Amino acid sequence: MTGLRSFVARRLLLGVAQTVAVVLLVFALTEALPGDAAVALAGDQPDPARIAAIREAMHLDRPAYERLAEWAAGLVHGDFGTSVTSGRPVSQYLAEGFGPTLLLAALTVALLVPAGFGLGVLAARHEGRLADRLISSVTLTVYAVPEFALGILLVTVFALHLGWLPPTAVGYGTDLLAHPAALLLPVLVLLSRPVCSLARLVRAGMVDALAAPYAVHARRYGIGGARVRYAHALPNALAPAVQQLARTIDWLLCGVIVVEALFVIPGLGTVLLNAVAERDVPVVQGLAVVFGVLTVVLNLGADLVAHRLAPRAGVAA
Amino acid sequence: MTEESDTHLPFPGLRRRGFLAATGAASLGALALSGCGGPGSDDGKGTGDGRPRRGGRLRAAFAGGGASETLDPHLANLFADVARAKALFDKLADYGADLSAQPRLAEKWQANKTLDRWQVTLRKATFHNGKPVTAQDVLYSYRRIADPTKGFRAKASLEPIDLDASHATGKRSIEFVLKRPTAEFPNILAAFGAYIVPENATAFDEKPIGSGPFRCVSFAPGRSAVFRRYDDYWEGAPHLDEIEFVVANEESARVNALLGGQVEYAHELDPTTARAHEDNGQIEIVRLRNSAMQGFAMKTDRAPFDDKRVRQAFFLIADRKELVDGALSGAGEIGNDLFGKGYEYYADGLPQREQDLGRARALLKQAGAERLKVTLDTSAVAAGFTEAATIFRDQAAKAGVTIDVKTGSKDTYWSDILDSGTLCCYRSGAMPIEAHISQRLLTGSTTNATKWHHKDFDALYQQAQSTPDTKDRAAVYARMQRRLYTDGGFLIWGFADWILGTARKVKGVDRKAPANTLDWARFDKVWLA
Numbered sequence: 001m002t003g004l005r006s007f008v009a010r011r012l013l014l015g016v017a018q019t020v021a022v023v024l025l026v027f028a029l030t031e032a033l034p035g036d037a038a039v040a041l042a043g044d045q046p047d048p049a050r051i052a053a054i055r056e057a058m059h060l061d062r063p064a065y066e067r068l069a070e071w072a073a074g075l076v077h078g079d080f081g082t083s084v085t086s087g088r089p090v091s092q093y094l095a096e097g098f099g100p101t102l103l104l105a106a107l108t109v110a111l112l113v114p115a116g117f118g119l120g121v122l123a124a125r126h127e128g129r130l131a132d133r134l135i136s137s138v139t140l141t142v143y144a145v146p147e148f149a150l151g152i153l154l155v156t157v158f159a160l161h162l163g164w165l166p167p168t169a170v171g172y173g174t175d176l177l178a179h180p181a182a183l184l185l186p187v188l189v190l191l192s193r194p195v196c197s198l199a200r201l202v203r204a205g206m207v208d209a210l211a212a213p214y215a216v217h218a219r220r221y222g223i224g225g226a227r228v229r230y231a232h233a234l235p236n237a238l239a240p241a242v243q244q245l246a247r248t249i250d251w252l253l254c255g256v257i258v259v260e261a262l263f264v265i266p267g268l269g270t271v272l273l274n275a276v277a278e279r280d281v282p283v284v285q286g287l288a289v290v291f292g293v294l295t296v297v298l299n300l301g302a303d304l305v306a307h308r309l310a311p312r313a314g315v316a317a
Numbered sequence: 318m319t320e321e322s323d324t325h326l327p328f329p330g331l332r333r334r335g336f337l338a339a340t341g342a343a344s345l346g347a348l349a350l351s352g353c354g355g356p357g358s359d360d361g362k363g364t365g366d367g368r369p370r371r372g373g374r375l376r377a378a379f380a381g382g383g384a385s386e387t388l389d390p391h392l393a394n395l396f397a398d399v400a401r402a403k404a405l406f407d408k409l410a411d412y413g414a415d416l417s418a419q420p421r422l423a424e425k426w427q428a429n430k431t432l433d434r435w436q437v438t439l440r441k442a443t444f445h446n447g448k449p450v451t452a453q454d455v456l457y458s459y460r461r462i463a464d465p466t467k468g469f470r471a472k473a474s475l476e477p478i479d480l481d482a483s484h485a486t487g488k489r490s491i492e493f494v495l496k497r498p499t500a501e502f503p504n505i506l507a508a509f510g511a512y513i514v515p516e517n518a519t520a521f522d523e524k525p526i527g528s529g530p531f532r533c534v535s536f537a538p539g540r541s542a543v544f545r546r547y548d549d550y551w552e553g554a555p556h557l558d559e560i561e562f563v564v565a566n567e568e569s570a571r572v573n574a575l576l577g578g579q580v581e582y583a584h585e586l587d588p589t590t591a592r593a594h595e596d597n598g599q600i601e602i603v604r605l606r607n608s609a610m611q612g613f614a615m616k617t618d619r620a621p622f623d624d625k626r627v628r629q630a631f632f633l634i635a636d637r638k639e640l641v642d643g644a645l646s647g648a649g650e651i652g653n654d655l656f657g658k659g660y661e662y663y664a665d666g667l668p669q670r671e672q673d674l675g676r677a678r679a680l681l682k683q684a685g686a687e688r689l690k691v692t693l694d695t696s697a698v699a700a701g702f703t704e705a706a707t708i709f710r711d712q713a714a715k716a717g718v719t720i721d722v723k724t725g726s727k728d729t730y731w732s733d734i735l736d737s738g739t740l741c742c743y744r745s746g747a748m749p750i751e752a753h754i755s756q757r758l759l760t761g762s763t764t765n766a767t768k769w770h771h772k773d774f775d776a777l778y779q780q781a782q783s784t785p786d787t788k789d790r791a792a793v794y795a796r797m798q799r800r801l802y803t804d805g806g807f808l809i810w811g812f813a814d815w816i817l818g819t820a821r822k823v824k825g826v827d828r829k830a831p832a833n834t835l836d837w838a839r840f841d842k843v844w845l846a
Contacts, residue, residue, distance in 0.1 A: 035729030038468075043394060044745075045470060046732035047763035053468030086385040086538070088522075093384050152569060159577050167577035168570050171376060171563040173540045261567045264574070266384075266540050270566075274383030274539070277728050283384075 004307070008300065015296030019289060026288040030281050031064050037084045037279040058084040071282060075289070081282040083275075090286040093271050098290075099174045101267035104259075105252035107183060108190045112248065116195050117241070120202025121234065127207055136203070139196035151189045151262040158185060170264040186263045190256060194248040201244050205237030212236075235309040242309065246302030253298075254291045366824035366846070373845040374559040375823065377582035377838075378571045381564030386538040389521040390512035391462050391469045396584060400838040401562055402512055404544050406527035409437065409455065409506035409513065411835035414827075416660040416749045418503035419835060422450060422513055422528065422551075426506070432498035432783060437506070439489040442551035444515050445532040452485035457516040459483075473756070473763055474508035498783040500790060501751045509748070509833070530555045530841035539564055555841035556825070572818065575600055581820040581845070584838065587700070588646035591816045601819045601826075604648065607659045607747070608815035608832040611645065611701060612652065613693070613709065614734070614743040617806040618768035621691065622739060625804035626684040632670055632808055633677040634716045635709065641811045644705035648816060652809040655798050657750040659812075662791055664798035677716045690719045694734050694741035698727040701813065702742040735766055743807065747831035750794065754778055758801070767806025774800065822846045 038055035039046065055061050071081045080090035123135040142150075159167035169182040176183055209215060210233050218228045255269025268287065275283035379397035390402035403411075409423040420426070424440040442450045460480050462469045482494035495502065505511070515526050524533050530552070531544035542562040548554045563580060565571045571583040572590050576599060591602045615622040615631060622628050637651035650658065653670055657663045681687055691713075695706035703724060710720040720740075725733050734741040743766060745753065756762050759778055760770045774797065781793040801807065815832040825843045830836035 033728075034726050035732060039732045040728045041394070042468075042732060044731040045473075045764060046735050047473060048735075049763065050468045050470075050473065051732065053465065057466060057468055083385060086387060088385075088538075096384065155573050160573065163577075166579060167573035168565065168579060170378060170565050170570065170574045170579050171541055171561065173537055262570060264563075264565045264567070264570045266564075270539070271384055274385065278383075278385060279728065280385065 004304075008304070011300050011303070012296075015293075015300065018296055019292035022292040023285055023288045027064075027068055027281065027285055030276070030279065030284050033276075033279060035279060036060055037281070040277065040279045041085065060084065067281070071285060080286040080289070083280050083283050085278045085280045085283075090282050093275075093283050094268075094286055094290055096174060097266065097268040097271040099267075100176055100260075100265050101253060101255065101269070103176055104183070104186060104190060104256070104265065104267065105249060107187045108194070108252055109245075109249055111187065111191055112194050112198065113245070115191070116198030116245075117202050117238075119195070119199035120237075120241070121206060121229075123199065123203040124206030124210065124237075125229070132203075135199065139199050142192050143196035145192070147189050147193065147258045148262065150192055151185070151259065154185050154188060155262075168262075168264040174266065176265070182263070186259050186265060189259050189262075190252065194251075198241055198244055198248070201241045202237055205240055206233055209233035209237045239306040239310045242306050243302050246298045250295050250298050253294050255287075369556045369825060369844045370846060371556050371844070372558050374561060375557050375582060375840060375843060375845060376561045376563055376580040377584065377840070378563050378565045378574055378580040379584045380566045380568075380571075381539060383564075383566075384539040386564075387521060388525045388533065388536055388542070390514065390525075390527070391458075391471065391510055393510050393512075394470065396832065396838070397562065397564065399509075399833065400584070400840075401542055401544075402510075403529065403838065404531040404560060404562075404840055405525060405529045405533060406512035406514065407442070407450075407529050408508075408511050409439075410503050411507045412747070412749070412833070414829045414831065414834060414836065416657065416747055416831070416834065418501075418507040418749075420503075421507075421835075422455075423506055426503055428500075428502065428785070430785070432500050432502070432785060433495045435493045435495070435502050436486070437491045437493060439491075440551055441489070442528050443549055444528050445526050445547055446515075447549075448515065449488075450513060450528050451488050451516075452491045454516045455491055455513055456480070456483065456485060457518075458513045459511070461514070462511060469510065471508050471510035474505055474511060474752075477502075477505060497779075500782050500784055501749070504749050504752060508752075531560055534559070550841065552841070556844035557840060560840045575818050575820065578820070581823050582826075582843075583818040586816040586818050588648035588814075588816065590818070591648065592646070594818065598821075601821055601823070603817040603819060603826055603828055605815040605817070605828070605831055605837060606650065607812045609699075609747075609813040610652065610656055610658075610745045610809055611640075611649070611705065611811045611813055612654075612743050612807050612809035613705075614741050614766045615806045615808065616739050616766075616768045618770065619739055621684070621686050621689055622806065624684045624686070626680045627686050627689070628804055628806065628808075630677040630680040630684070630686075630716070630718075631713075633673040633680070634713050634718065635670075635808055635810050636672040636712050637670075637810045639712070640705055640708055643708045644701035645811060645813050649811045649813040652811045654802055654805065654807060654809045656745065656753045656807065656809060657747075660747070660750055662750045662794040662798075664795050664802070666795075667799065667802050672712070674716045681716065681718070687717060688719070689717070690721065691740050692721045692723050692738065694723050694725055694730075694738045696725045696727045696730040696742070698730040699742075699744045702744070705810075706742055731764075735764060741766070744813075747833045750798075751781070754797065758805075769806050 037058055038051045038060055041054055042051045074081050082089050119135050123132040126132045155167045158165050165184055166182045169176060172179045172182060215228055215233050218232055255272050257269035257273055260267045260269045272287050379400060381397040382395050390406045393399045393402045407422045409421060410418040411421050413419045422439055422442055424438045427436045439450060459475055462471045463475050463480055477495050477499045479494045479496050484492055486492050530547055530550045532547045534543040534545050536542045544560050546555045546558055565574060568587055574580045575583040594600050595602045615628055617623060632654055641649045641651055655664060693706050695702045697703055706722045710722055713720045757765055758769045759775050777793055777797050781790050784790040819826055822845050824846050827836035
């Protein structure tokens with residue numbers, strides 16, 4: 001177990017370094033974008049004197065490294081700084097955007113895991129037969145439809161034609177739980193592609209595992225089919241799927257811009273999109289920290305779970 | 318922000334226009350609707366909409382500015398900002414459908430003979446906390462806008478006012494001292510963002526106090542703002558109990574929310590959406606004509622456009638009908654290389670320019686510019702820009718001109734094209750013709766994208782500003798416009814409609830007011846049938 005503990009410590013340390021690198025990179029890239037917050041704010045009235053005044057009011061006239069250093073010093077104390085555009089604390093941006101994002105992600109994952117694994121196992125059990133071919137072709141088809149198109153299609157059919165569900169979550173703000181009907185379509189759209197990739201991964205893993213010598217051996221010993229499938233083959237088939245699941249959760253938490261825009265859900269993706277357009281560097285950096293930490297933690301978690309499921313695969317830092 | 322959302326208000330209103338002494342009480346006096354939906358004095362806008370009914374909540378969807386949004390009216394930048402600002406606050410004047418200044422909080426204004434001192438009398442109005450609107454509030458608001466450290470948008474508009482010398486002459490009267498004669502002073506009072514806030518107000522995020530028809534109930538930046546009827550509004554209480562502004566940046570989301578009954582008013586729709594729903598009875602489509610000028614800006618201080626024959630050739634290359642049909646999906650009217658079609662002082666007597674490739678070729682040949690190659694800057698910053706660029710490229714090819722279309726960043730487009738390049742896509746929201754001239758066509762203009770620097774043109778502008786008589790002034794504007802028509806730097810090919818959608822039960826929505834004028838997004842005159 002000490003080996004595992006030192007592995008976790010090493011990974012966390014590496015994660016901190018990775019997050020710092022991400023933040024520095026994001027800062028450099030945002031600075032490299034043409035124009036700054038003052039230019040973006042001036043919009044169609046780019047009077048140079050006005051831009052200079054805005055720049056001064058936003059303290060953008062100071063050198064970049066100074067602004068970065070001040071922001072980093074604040075971060076050490078847990079202070080994410082303030083938005084240059086609105087003067088409001090960045091933590092407020094993050095907190096308000098995180099709620100809807102987390103809710104969507106949690107619901108999606110809660111449905112994704114049983115659906116993805118269930119379909120995968122089902123297809124593998126009936127390999128080559130009707131159920132398998134049906135599942136495989138449907139998942140492939142759905143996977144090929146872009147989210148935006150699927151979203152519009154679902155809205156048109158279920159919200160506008162049939163009138164069963166609200167077309168958007170407009171006006172519900174962060175209080176989405178109070179309007180569960182408005183969440184159904186966005187979750188369905190979010191679910192569509194990950195379910196397909198997960199199911200196909202699980203199927204492939206199961207098919208491989210069931211054909212592996214150890215499964216054949218187990219059967220030869222007379223162990224029941226269900227036990228071979230679920231106690232022996234499934235854990236080995238799951239390891240790659242868990243990594244995929246971690247990537248999906250990461251994607252869900254780091255802002256699903258298309259779905260947020262289509263259904264008017266004010267999550268982190270919307271915050272990010274606006275912040276980049278406004279060149280609001282502190283907000284972009286705050287998001288980079290959050291996304292960096294999330295990615296590191298999720299991948300570490302996935303590695304640990306995979307290790308548990310298939311210890312022989314070993315862990316590579 | 319999505320593509321639709323950053324239509325930064327094409328509109329920095331500026332300066333002057335008006336009569337020597339407009340007595341606003343007379344022109345607007347008839348509008349004092351009783352709050353209880355009394356004798357149905359329809360304000361002449363939604364004619365045929367029947368008698369106003371009181372009550373209800375209207376939800377209006379706009380493209381917005383995300384979590385950075387503010388209710389500070391002096392920071393208004395996007396259409397959503399302005400719609401909220403005009404619900405909560407008032408200006409001293411605002412623009413009518415022909416972009417002439419109409420009195421609002423100012424009851425009347427009167428100039429001295431030299432047009433450099435103006436007496437403004439305020440009407441009796443109260444802020445939402447019950448305090449009267451006074452001369453001190455006005456002076457505080459204008460001084461706040463003009464603060465050199467802030468960079469508020471309306472600062473440039475207020476530039477002609479000497480705010481140190483201007484002073485209150487009574488509780489409701491102010492003497493504005495100007496730096497130079499300004500016949501169009503009322504345009505300044507109507508300027509974009511020149512809202513009146515209570516003296517010493519600095520914070521606007523928590524229940525801001527204004528004198529507008531609605532008072533703030535709650536505000537969640539980037540999501541929603543709920544305002545309630547202000548019963549003591551000077552022009553009569555609104556019909557609606559409440560108005561909620563919600564933010565939906567994606568056009569499809571605004572349409573879907575409207576079709577699904579989640580909102581009753583959707584701002585800024587695509588022409589294709591409008592066509593699809595125009596006559597099917599589900600929703601009402603409102604087209605506000607002449608809302609956005611569309612054109613190309615040629616930099617007249619550098620080759621090849623420093624030769625006026627090249628500019629004239631370009632005027633003749635444009636097939637305006639094709640541009641309107643292609644770039645605006647037909648939702649608009651063709652232009653005649655002059656700003657402000659349908660607005661006060663517009664020179665509508667000049668012949669409509671048509672495509673004439675033969676003459677264009679001849680002019681280019683005279684200018685020694687055969688086989689001309691030009692780069693046309695464009696960007697997805699405004700609807701129709703990239704389409705207009707490619708259409709014009711093909712039109713120019715027929716006249717032997719090679720246009721290379723270069724697509725730039727939409728976040729910084731306006732700043733990028735101000736000084737660099739030679740030819741770019743350009744658009745502008747509604748503003749008085751005089752403001753268009755003073756902002757863009759004088760030597761000292763802050764956003765002179767065509768680099769139109771002509772001492773005699775500047776002098777004509779000053780002459781207009783020193784001319785008290787409206788007719789005489791109109792003659793000067795006509796001369797200036799003839800000059801721009803002949804060899805100016807703006808190739809103005811069209812004027813886009815501004816398209817709204819409303820639920821069928823929404824009544825009293827004005828159908829004539831271009832975006833940004835008084836009656837556009839004016840929810841105190843709207844009711845739910």
